[in-house]
Amino acid sequence: MARVTVYDIAEKAGASTATVSFAFRHPDKVKDDTKARILRISEELGYVPSGNARGLARGRTGTLGIYAFDMLLERPQGSGLEEDRPDASSATVNASVDGDEPDVLAYPLYVDEVLRGFELECWKSGKGILMGAASKKDDHRSVTDIAGCVDGLALMPSGYNDMLPLSMLAKTIPLVMVGVGDEKLPAAYLQCDNASGIRQIVDHLVEVHHINDMAFVGDVNGGGACASGTDTDDVVLRYDAFKKYLEERGLDSRGALLDDSFATSDEYLVSVCEAIESNRLPQALVCGTDQTAFDVIRLLVDSGIRVPEDVIVTGFDGILAGRLMTPHLTTIRQPMEELGRRAARMLLSRNGKPWEKPEKLILPVRLVVRGSCGCG
Template identity: 45%
Template sequence: MARQPGRPTVYDVAERAGVSIATVSFTFRQPDRVRESTRDAVLVAARELGYVPNASARGLAHGRTGALGLYSFDLLLAERQRGADEADRIRDGLPPDDVDPDAETVDPRAFPLYVDEVQRGFELECWQRDQALLLTSGTGSGASVTDVAGRVDGLALFPGPTHVDTLEQVARRIPVVAFSMPDVADGLHHVTVDNQGGTRDLVEHLVGVHGIRDLGFVGRLSTPDYAERFAGFAAALGDLGLPVPAEPLDPTDLGEPGRFAALTDLLDADRLPRALVCASDQIALAVLDLLAARGVPVPERVVVTGFDGILAGRLARPTLTTVRQPMARMGRLAVEILVRHAGGAGGDRESHRLPTRLVPRQSCGCSPA
């Protein structure tokens, strides 16, 4: 089969990495079958050449798949991998490590639930445009993302562990929309929300309406959205003449063990602040569970707020005060961008920061909204 001039192929990658084309194929499609050092060599060669595998192009002479992709990160894949590792340990005669990947103790709130609502907007816009859609998830490895990119004409994805070099490489071939990621000169299109402004509105409401002057922030700042929300939290406190913390009160990550260690210590010492401003609704819902288990009334003793506006916040008891981001609109906008830029005809990259809306409810002492 004749190669397209100027376009790197699997043969080019194999030659540069010093491996067979079968090894290149396995690296992108079944990376667990390739030794780590070999896999790294193949990925480096692919990145240097600007190669992205295109599974659909074999049957499409025009080089278009007719589909858009939406990629998210399955946070329980790590649990399933540990389960697979346990099977290997048993096979090798080693003691198991007591990990059950299907255990009901896995907290579903470790998943980014706002992804569901963004995805719904993405799906609705594709449906209205009669646009094919590929939904997929993975661990965020470079191989898994580039493999998906080879199957679609445009790709949207959520924040995760994928290295920016991989995304830049993919963006040279197809348009890529990044949700809720820092807008830097990376060749990607960006859709995010006014995280700082939304958190400012929330803090001003707690201080101005409820007279609260003792507030703490809960959430780890390694997530870009959370870092922006903390920046808005700190700026609002400073503008209101209140003490500005240098870091969160509790840097909890729901996806990791040992969460809420700082809050638990404060509970034990009866030193909780009057309000806990959580980086997301998911964190806030988990905080409500923690306080309920310890008999701490909300909002009478402690006010708890979130950010995102997911449906679960309306169903909580008390209902959750939050900052609503327009998640469905984010998904729809991503489709519009990908369609505009499909085939490289859309011009310069786009960056959109959508407004947020404060939604006061019972958890801060307001009536349900």
Template identity: 45%
Template sequence: MARRPTVYDVAERAGVSITTVSFAFRQPGRVKDATRQAVLDAARELGYAPSASARGLARGSTGAFGLYAFDMMLADGEAGAGVPAAPAPHAAPVAATGPVGEPDPRVFPLYVDEVERGFALGCRAAGRPLLLASGAPSGTAVADVAGSVDGLAIFPGTHSLDAVRGIAQSIPLVAFSTPGADPSFSHVSVDNRGAMAGVVEHLVGVHGVTDLAFVGEGSMYDFADRLTGFRDAVARLLPERTAVRPEHEVLATTAWVTALDEAVAADRLPRALVCQSDQTALHVLDLLAAHGVDVPGRVLVTGFDGILAGRMSTPTLTTVRQPFEDMGRTAVRLLADRLADPTSAAESRTLPTRLVPRGSCGCAEGTPATR
């Protein structure tokens, strides 16, 4: 990592004053669109992150680590600077609070919140202050946080990874649940493909399922890996069968809610629904219950993540448990290692998961997993 670029470097590259650079980030309404774009382009090329607290520090170091996450509890317009809250790709369409204002466990706590806890514990153990931020998926929002810390961890739902590569030029960066092929920053993830293959192996080997479908749009990095793992396992375990009928393929698209409604109405449900996440699975359970479809009698349902709400659903949710706390602690260690040796290469860590069979697939709580 090179010397942290300054506002003077950006001003020189963009051909403007340092005041204009400051306005471009903090008061964009006072700068012409073309000028602001020139400033942002220069900042991206240099890997500049506007510093809030580091300006007054002689060595430009805060000692703090930051964690930037999408916040599904924010209503539109509450994310700051008039920008709507970031979309929640892991979320099912449920309300954030219950009828008496209590948090809905299907929305909070989620895997993001549990990873955040591990990150906080890791920072405490390392004696580092922690800055938490969430909400708007804007480049300036992430850059503002980056400018206040010595290392930053992000979730892929917060911002395009293309836009944060510049930040990784000046401070260590870790991304959760992303492919490890990008050497610009470090990565912490789990074996999504292998874990999803384990789900299919359990359904086929233990429950004798031969007709199953993936549910969810598969757009996020981890979701896409899970869909690939599902398809590979089906092809391997059921090579002589039409394991996923054509009418069920639409369940693996953005139209999955409508498609599932139609499958229920036409009595065309497969024997098992393998969902991309626990939140998707919980929404599926709600939809099936509303139609009077017995789970697991008529259809088996599985999730992925291992969030608290899955233990409270009816029936309890069969899932893959991610090592949330360890993911957060691992990110702290990776940031600290790169700070200690700025010339070291970024690293990728893939952590193990655990299949947790429960009532939604017909298993009793505590049934030993097959993988």
């Protein structure tokens, strides 16, 4: 079957080839009805703008792609600009940000470890890799440019993914959705075992520390983008599991969510601040991600509240900075490098052929007990 070209789309849509190109590369410059018609026809015919026509003419490019919204938002290691970050001088992190040393709150994060695994698996298999990130929430060009150059594409979680033409892409190349729980597309879905991780935390807090009053902190409404370390689908699943396991143990789950703000919000952690001011903090704060836990610990310490003596704080992810906090962060470690490796393997196994229906793989997690809960 011949590959669909821009000329086919232009002819059926009654538009010029330039307009078709603009619909993908500069959608803000195309009328809404024209853009919608072009995207609909492109999806029907399975058209993907090609950034590497020569490779696609052979049917394969020998390259895999990985795409994220936050990959380019953090300053690179050794840039000398880390000191400009508002949190770079935090006393809760035992890491220098002077000179060429990175701020561990900027690098490495969840996405960095997943990317490392993806890169290692591509290297092992002799495949090239293309990386990309959106510059804005409706950035069709950045994802279609990558998709047109690769044999398969992995996408990191983001609240913006639904705004991309992914249903069209899923018909033309294999997609792996990392950390995404809603199986809307014929694609592979790769996650860690969020429910098991939360169960391990709740069990530890109840059985070891005899906690009967705890609250969840994290963006469970999908308002945050990944730049804050918030993987919205994962955090929602963690919150749901948290409520479930509290109820199983006969604990009050009505106040299970203490704060659902996100890091880019103007009212970030307001509920936590109000709880501090009114002296109604629970015995433990279970945070949806490690980075949320870092912010919570900083807020508590700045307010003269001791962790873990006054309030226990836990995280979820197991990123490097958790080992450098004071106290060290009790967390759930997910196999982030393995997530990246598995994503690459799943794409390689398809040989460029899209999935016909959703396929899901869940990887195990483990509790890492440290000082922020009173252990270690």
